[in-house]
Amino acid sequence: MTATRLELHAGDITRLAVDAIVNAANGRLIPGGGVDGAINRAAGPELARAMAAHGGCPTGEARITPGFRLPARYVIHTVGPVWHGGGSGEDALLASAYRSSLALALQHGLASIAFPAISTGVYGFPPERAADIAIATVRDWTAAHPGLERVVFCVFGPEAETIYRDRLSS
Ligand code: ADP
Secondary structure (H helix, E strand, O other), X not given: OOOOEEEEEEOOHHHOOOOEEEEEOOOOOOOOOHHHHHHHHHHOOHHHHHHHOOOOOOOOOEEEEEOOOOOOOEEEXXXXXXXXXXXXXXXXXXXXXXXXXXXXXXXXXXXXEEEOOOOOOOXXXXXXXXXXXXXXXXXXXXXXXXXXXXXXXEEOOHHHHHHHHHHHOO
8 A cells, every 4th residue: 555645735725625624623513713614614504513413522532524515525623732831731632633533534434634733723832843743643643554645734824834844845
């Protein structure tokens, strides 16, 4: 089996025609702002109902719903940690959010998945540190669990793009 390709895409994750896009959701799985709001607006009102049906999601775990009106077939909702200074297990919880999302994609037989920069918006995780964790976690997990063809890091804004471009090229 060939190795999973890691790609960088700059722009709006709601436009990506991948098997699943990942949503940086809150623990109640009630539509919020940021990427969650954008995904819900693009998917239509059925998404909020499908999210609510899960009854919430603990930090570091993930849940799957259809993509409804999105070009992506599925949305994988994961809950990243709120940044409290780094001494409250934030790194491990962020890595867990990536791994849980990848595991759900593989369980559903999906070939491609796109991640936003989880926790780096209103949850306040330092973006460079979050990118290091995101890339290392995806590299390690996909090496140990073959099956996904493509993982896309979807960055929003020039700062995030620079951070990921530097790290993915090394
Ligand atoms: P969190 O609560 O996990 O911090 P946010 O939605 O506030 O989640 O931010 C997570 C990341 O998603 C941020 O880097 C933000 O710039 C990015 N983001 C916001 N809207 C979009 C979008 N439409 N597509 C891709 N990324 C987005």
